Amino acid sequence: MTNAFDGPRISRRAALALPALALACPGLARAQDGEPRRGGILTYAVAAEPPTYDLHATSTFAVMHRLAPHYSTLLRYAPGNYPKIVGDVAESWTAADDKLTFTFKLHPEIRFHDGTPLTSEDVKATYDRLRAPPEGVVSNRLPSFQQIAAVEAPDPRTVVIRMKAVDASIMDTFASPWNAIYSAARLAKDPNFPARNVMGSGPFKFVEHVAGSHWVGERFDGYFREGKPYLDGFRAITMSPAAMVNALSGRQILAEFRGFTPNERDRIVRALGEDARVQESSWMLHMILTFNCQKKPFDDPRVRRALSLALDRWGGSQSLSRISQLGQVGGLVRPGSDWSATPAEMEKWPGYGRDMEANRTEAKRLLKEAGAENLTFTLLDRNIQPYVTAGIFLIDQWRQIGVRAEHQQAELSSWYAAQGSGNFDALVDSFTQFSDDPTNVLIKYVSYDKAEVAVARATDRELDRLFDEQAKTVDEGARKKLVRQFEARLFEQSYAVPILWWQRIVVMNRRVNGWSMSPTHMIYQDLGDIWLSA
Amino acid sequence: MLSYLARRIALMVPTLLGVALITFFMLRVVPGDIVEMKLRSDGGYVTQELIATERARLGLDRPLVTQFAEWMQGLVTLDLGTSMWTGRPVAEEIGTRFGLTLQVSVMAAIISVLIAIPLGTLSAIFRDTWVDYLVRVFTIAGLAVPAFWLGMLIILGLLALFHWSPPVTYTPFWQSPLENLSQLIWPALAVGYRYAAVVARMVRSSIIEVMKEDYIRTARAKGVFERLVVMRHAMRNALLPAITVAGLEFAFLIGGLVVTEQVFNLNGIGRLFVEAVSRSDFILIQALVMLLALVFVTMNLVIDMLYGVLDPRVRHG
Numbered sequence: 001m002t003n004a005f006d007g008p009r010i011s012r013r014a015a016l017a018l019p020a021l022a023l024a025c026p027g028l029a030r031a032q033d034g035e036p037r038r039g040g041i042l043t044y045a046v047a048a049e050p051p052t053y054d055l056h057a058t059s060t061f062a063v064m065h066r067l068a069p070h071y072s073t074l075l076r077y078a079p080g081n082y083p084k085i086v087g088d089v090a091e092s093w094t095a096a097d098d099k100l101t102f103t104f105k106l107h108p109e110i111r112f113h114d115g116t117p118l119t120s121e122d123v124k125a126t127y128d129r130l131r132a133p134p135e136g137v138v139s140n141r142l143p144s145f146q147q148i149a150a151v152e153a154p155d156p157r158t159v160v161i162r163m164k165a166v167d168a169s170i171m172d173t174f175a176s177p178w179n180a181i182y183s184a185a186r187l188a189k190d191p192n193f194p195a196r197n198v199m200g201s202g203p204f205k206f207v208e209h210v211a212g213s214h215w216v217g218e219r220f221d222g223y224f225r226e227g228k229p230y231l232d233g234f235r236a237i238t239m240s241p242a243a244m245v246n247a248l249s250g251r252q253i254l255a256e257f258r259g260f261t262p263n264e265r266d267r268i269v270r271a272l273g274e275d276a277r278v279q280e281s282s283w284m285l286h287m288i289l290t291f292n293c294q295k296k297p298f299d300d301p302r303v304r305r306a307l308s309l310a311l312d313r314w315g316g317s318q319s320l321s322r323i324s325q326l327g328q329v330g331g332l333v334r335p336g337s338d339w340s341a342t343p344a345e346m347e348k349w350p351g352y353g354r355d356m357e358a359n360r361t362e363a364k365r366l367l368k369e370a371g372a373e374n375l376t377f378t379l380l381d382r383n384i385q386p387y388v389t390a391g392i393f394l395i396d397q398w399r400q401i402g403v404r405a406e407h408q409q410a411e412l413s414s415w416y417a418a419q420g421s422g423n424f425d426a427l428v429d430s431f432t433q434f435s436d437d438p439t440n441v442l443i444k445y446v447s448y449d450k451a452e453v454a455v456a457r458a459t460d461r462e463l464d465r466l467f468d469e470q471a472k473t474v475d476e477g478a479r480k481k482l483v484r485q486f487e488a489r490l491f492e493q494s495y496a497v498p499i500l501w502w503q504r505i506v507v508m509n510r511r512v513n514g515w516s517m518s519p520t521h522m523i524y525q526d527l528g529d530i531w532l533s534a
Numbered sequence: 535m536l537s538y539l540a541r542r543i544a545l546m547v548p549t550l551l552g553v554a555l556i557t558f559f560m561l562r563v564v565p566g567d568i569v570e571m572k573l574r575s576d577g578g579y580v581t582q583e584l585i586a587t588e589r590a591r592l593g594l595d596r597p598l599v600t601q602f603a604e605w606m607q608g609l610v611t612l613d614l615g616t617s618m619w620t621g622r623p624v625a626e627e628i629g630t631r632f633g634l635t636l637q638v639s640v641m642a643a644i645i646s647v648l649i650a651i652p653l654g655t656l657s658a659i660f661r662d663t664w665v666d667y668l669v670r671v672f673t674i675a676g677l678a679v680p681a682f683w684l685g686m687l688i689i690l691g692l693l694a695l696f697h698w699s700p701p702v703t704y705t706p707f708w709q710s711p712l713e714n715l716s717q718l719i720w721p722a723l724a725v726g727y728r729y730a731a732v733v734a735r736m737v738r739s740s741i742i743e744v745m746k747e748d749y750i751r752t753a754r755a756k757g758v759f760e761r762l763v764v765m766r767h768a769m770r771n772a773l774l775p776a777i778t779v780a781g782l783e784f785a786f787l788i789g790g791l792v793v794t795e796q797v798f799n800l801n802g803i804g805r806l807f808v809e810a811v812s813r814s815d816f817i818l819i820q821a822l823v824m825l826l827a828l829v830f831v832t833m834n835l836v837i838d839m840l841y842g843v844l845d846p847r848v849r850h851g
Contacts (some may be wrong), residue, residue, distance in 0.1 A: 250699025413566030
């Protein structure tokens with residue numbers, strides 16, 4: 001389980017599932033040929049430029065895939081063994097019985113890249129910055145830190161974290177790759193120091209960033225993990241997805257860690273032959289159909305439910321997975337994760353039944369009852385794949401119940417503007433997180449006044465209650481029941497509903513060894529375990 | 535000549551001011567919010583308060599007139615501002631990319647001139663022969679095939695034939711000429727082909743036109759060799775419209791290599807432009823538009839000056 005309060009352990013269900021997952025998704029374990037060897041520069045592609053260097057202030061992979069190698073976190077996900085949590089700068093930790101106090105013992109020999117020791121004061125300064133950012137500092141992590149009452153540093157190696165209330169997802173917060181530990185001394189001089197500077201305690205030191213071109217890191221010889229990192233350095237190159245395929249095929253780069261489409265995978269494999277290493281997994285990223293619940297007729301649950309009922313998710317999954325990254329059918333939590341519903345449970349939700357004729361008949365009935373026959377509206381979408389594919393799929397499905405939707409494909413900035421201002425009827429949205437923990441995921445579906453990330457703009461106190469309840473429930477079985485209740489309520493109301501979950505396809509040159517595949521592109525990016533074969 | 539030059543430079547000011555006004559206010563009515571994008575990307579959780587704070591930090595909450603006045607003041611003092619996306623000075627963002635784009639444009643221009651003038655001339659001299667037909671097919675194909683598509687073909691061809699693709703990061707020419715050229719020669723060829731097609735067709739039609747002039751007939755009547763008639767008498771006049779086209783094409787290349795830069799992964803001005811627009815980075819877009827406007831008006835001025843050099847009839851008093 002991800003919420004292993006007292007040091008690393010793994011749930012029985014996950015332990016039983018892992019061998020099967022390893023067969024289905026061989027990449028979930030670490031892929032490598034032979035024994036690790038030192039040396040070499042890893043060149044890999046990143047599809048976007050970082051808006052900031054501050055991991056606390058953003059959620060984009062464009063920052064994570066460049067900055068993660070420079071930083072450490074308090075805990076981390078065990079390489080090759082997601083979702084097991086192990087220590088990073090913390091050597092060990094204990095949780096009080098009431099789960100309201102956590103005590104961490106730090107490794108004794110950790111140094112920042114400037115040679116200064118990393119102590120509990122640095123952890124305290126970092127966590128205080130995350131939970132109560134000084135003026136002018138952006139913390140994107142406020143919700144996950146809201147239950148932390150105090151962070152104490154009684155001695156240089158001990159960190160004590162006191163909670164206001166139990167938070168079942170707190171271990172994921174401690175292991176989050178976003179919560180990089182910054183130097184207290186640097187923050188004291190300038191709280192915004194990390195926004196434009198890179199100085200951590202991770203396996204690689206920062207060398208240079210040439211805007212729009214590349215980012216370079218070199219091995220930090222003082223890294224606290226013995227013998228790591230293996231690489232002499234890395235070079236992250238900014239490039240478009242189309243250029244990545246050619247560059248990987250032409251061996252100009254060795255990897256890209258976010259993911260390719262099936263078509264791109266096939267092209268690279270054709271070009272590289274046996275030198276291609278393909279790793280696939282389900283992905284903590286799902287496409288969402290979001291209705292603007294403050295607009296007619298989407299303020300009527302019958303209309304929303306009808307539009308969700310009309311979607312043949314099972315059929316769509318089969319056909320769309322061949323041409324895009326859209327893959328599995330799932331609920332609000334990643335299918336295959338510890339928290340997900342079984343297919344049998346899913347089939348009971350509106351829009352997940354396999355009898356499409358019955359679903360469409362019911363959808364038409366609901367629309368008629370709501371006085372919304374011959375409904376026409378605009379579906380706001382992004383102008384990139386696989387969003388466009390998802391939009392086309394939706395429109396085709398709705399056409400079959402007599403609903404006509406205009407497909408408006410917008411640039412990202414216009415799409416965000418419409419989403420933020422509520423100037424849309426329905427939109428194709430997506431959501432990703434670094435862990436499967438329900439608190440991290442369900443927040444997308446609560447009331448708008450509780451979380452602005454829930455862009456359906458609905459108010460549903462029952463969902464809020466269930467969310468709060470599961471967030472403080474430590475017992476795994478009881479929490480799962482609450483998650484199921486949350487899902488049942490959500491699908492009944494259908495403010496926003498998942499369309500399909502993405503499939504992560506990572507293709508790299510076989511020379512790259514030791515990298516861990518996982519269901520999220522946000523973890524395992526510190527490159528500390530990666531080595532290059534000849 | 536100097537007073538003409540001064541007049542032309544003075545006329546550039548209202549042109550650029552007009553561009554600045556239109557750009558600034560049009561950008562403010564186009565939908566898009568850089569702050570929402572920056573903070574919400576990949577599922578970022580942010581409150582409206584945080585968005586308001588960031589907007590205030592970037593100065594987006596101030597009256598438009600104030601923002602415009604500050605921008606104008608910056609332009610006059612050569613301070614282009616700071617990118618709202620990266621937080622780096624705009625001059626640095628542009629400076630990093632300008633060298634690459636300029637080099638590709640110059641290389642494409644050289645390739646184009648080397649191809650276009652001989653082909654256009656041959657096509658005109660051997661009008662309606664197989665030489666002319668061959669050149670016309672070549673040039674029409676150049677106009678019909680988009681440069682980015684040709685670029686994709688080049689890359690796929692290199693991959694298929696040599697299992698090799700051009701380098702993906704820029705190395706300045708003075709650091710490693712071979713590395714530099716192995717990256718930039720391909721986009722220069724892809725762009726230069728279209729550029730050459732445009733110029734070659736202009737050279738052909740101009741030479742055909744000029745060859746009908748009385749002074750050409752006179753030269754021939756005096757017994758001047760045909761080669762000299764073409765090279766000395768016809769070419770000099772025929773090149774005037776070709777120079778105009780070539781100059782404007784060159785100016786276009788500075789900001790117009792958008793897709794080609796994507797295909798070859800060139801960190802140039804075109805790609806920066808696309809990124810700035812997709813992020814609604816107003817400050818950067820404004821600076822880029824002003825840069826391109828400046829390039830265009832400067833190229834026009836240079837073309838007019840060249841007219842004076844090549845044709846005594848239009849020499850400026």
